[in-house]
Amino acid sequence: MNSLPKKSKRFGIGKEIGGAVYLHREYESFLGVVVESAKQYLPTGYEYDVVKINLKSSAISFIKCEEFDSADEPELDDSIIVHADGRTRRRSKAKDPEIYHHKWLFVSDDYAGFDVEASRRRSLAWKDLDGLDKRRIGKKSYWVEKVLPLLGIPGAEPSPEAKHGETTEGTKKVAAQTLYDMSSTTNVEIARHKTAIKRGGFSKPVKCLLRDGLLSNDKSFFDYGCGHGRDLDLLSDIDIKCSGWDPAFRPSAEKQNAEVVNIGYVINVIENPEEREQAIRRAWNLADEVLAVAAQVEFAAPEKEQPAFGDGCLTSRGTFQKYYNQHDLRDYLEKILGTDAISAAPGIFYLFKNEEIKQRFFSTRYRRQYQVPRRRMSEVLFDKNRELLEPFMERLTELGRVPDVGEYHEANTIIEQFGSLKRAFKLIQKVTNESPWEEIAQKRSEDLLVYLALARFRKRPPFSKLPPTVQRDIKVFFGGYKIACGRADTLLFRAGDAKAIDQACQRAGVGHLVHNALIFHKSCLRELEPLLRIYEGCARALVGDLDDANVIKTHRFSCKVSYITYEEFDTNPFPPLTERMKVSLRTQNIDRFDYSEWDDPLLLIKKHVLVHPSYPQNKKFHSLASSQNKHGIVVRNGQMRKSELMLKLKNLGLKTHGHRLVKQ
Helix, strand or coil, X not given: CCCCCCCCCCCCCCEEECCEEEEEHHHHHHHCHHHHHHHCCCCCCCCCCEEEEECCCCCEXXXXXXXXXXXXXXXXXXXXXXCCCCCEEEECCCCCCEECCCHHHHCCCXXXXXXXXXXXXXXXXXXXXXXXXXXCCXXXXXXXXXHHHHHCCCXXXXXXXXXXXXXXXXXXXXXXXXXXXXXXXXXXXXXXXXXXXXXXXXXXXXXXHHHCCCCCCCCXXXXXXXXXXXXXXXXXXXXXXXXXXXXXXXXXXXXXXXXXXXXXXXXXXXXXXXXXXXXXXXHHHHEEEEXXXXXXXXXXXXCCCCXXXXXXXXXXXXXXXXXXXXXXXXXXXXXXXXXXXXXXXXXXXEEECCHHHHHHHHHHHCCCCCCCCCCCCCCHHHHHCHHHHHHHHHHHHHHCCCCCHHHCCXXXXXXXXXCCHHHHHHHHHHHHCCHHHHHHHHHHHHHHHXXXXXXXXXXXXXXXXXXXXXXXXXXXXXXXXXXXXXXXXXXXXXXXXXXXXXXXXXXXXXXXXXXXXXXXXXXXXXXXXXXXXXXXXXXXXXXXXXXXXXXXXXXXXXXXXXXXXXXXXXXXXXXXXXXXXXXXXXXXXXXEEEXXXXXXXXEECCHHHHCCCCCCCHHHHHHHHHHHHHCCCCCCCCEXXXXXXXXXXXXXXXXXXXCEEEEX
């Protein structure tokens, strides 16, 4: 028999389904200040019984449900939806009313309005009835006509379909099968093949693998559940050896081992938990180096409520979907495979077979790129060996130190010419000056501290398991692993100190410092001191890399980091806000706010304050800002509604031309 649904883990109360949480108004404070903010848009004296929060859009619905306490499955009456931007929409009661099931989820166990335990027993009575159409049980007509007769409710006449298969009058037929069996023996047929999407480009997990250097021409790739095979076609075009298998579209293909294996958006469409776990284990067994797992996350769920099915829901296309919380998905994968699940992006994780490859990935993830120092003077010996020394300078810049003989392919040639690598480096210092190399060495040691600090999240590996290059970095920059880890731990612990973070934000010297945060373009991250990089790195360890986000907001006092997307940041003089992802380091909650469909979006007005002086478009941004100030277009928080800006420009007789304000 299937277990009953559980209350929302996110809030500790409420019914969570289809990307939304429902609870009785008596417990609305559990949802935070967002409800109080939304209530100001309600008509005076508006009465409601149930509150719903859309986890994707943050819209709040205030729903009348007059028979909530008295009815086993209460009907929904009228409601008002308040969107994040303050827009409201009324929704009238349907002719065929929707009803709530499992109303005991909406309240605490000590709620006095109805018998909570009796309500829970009511759920047990009908949840495993055989022959129910889970897509229709949310409508009162279907409930009265099809379900109540099976429960032996007086006055409810069973339909022919309901009578079929009954054992005795007034009793129910309980399905004792597993979820997989249940889906094949009831009216609900899961059409898994319909979940395969025809894409124009690479899927998100494959994009991540390519971005992070884990998939390249010297690696083999296998796609477990490849669908129509678009990733395979595109990878073949760039000469990456690849193959794939899919139960619907490539059932006869051989399942092959590969260095890199992807199981992308497969587990979220498997309705049988045991089969789901089996698929993960099979994909893992095929991976020689790394497995990428991708699944749908909660904020990708549609706004429309979907009927519950097992531990997920049914879509309008007859497919199954399970939407994961990022933290829960990580725990789920680690429990099954017994190894660290590394967040690559929302809903995408890497699991490594090889510890050295994993540590190489981490060390490069937090390593910054620097320009090779320029020559300041001419020197005969350097000029004579220029073709040999200039590539050596690139390797010196990459490492921040003199490489070991085994770390540079032309090391022996340089030794023959100069006697040692250190002598060659002294000649380079002579023609470039010593100070830029000292700065690069300092930056590299900082990168190493950031890597070691964040490695503590996953249990820091023993020194012998680190890549040889990282081992030598530690010896050269810190003298030993224990010393390096001690310094990294000090920084990591300070990252949890709001006062230390506040002080670091104040001395950052880049970005826009506001009363509660430091806001900066993502390119400024490399300019921040290690403490703030670790602070941001803690958030990225939870959510992964957000490729579209171009602005980062480090909250000075609340242990949160926000990743903000302004569309066409470089090319649009006033780019619109399209998305914001807020990561709480204390609770590990990840909240997404979607502004992409706003009719009157917020525009970024002062983007020049967010970038570093060396940013390529900085000159254009400052020129636009000067023109704005000249015409009195000034905002305090750096943002303005599109309608407000357009009205200001119209009144001033101006329009935008690139990053200039010109006469209309």
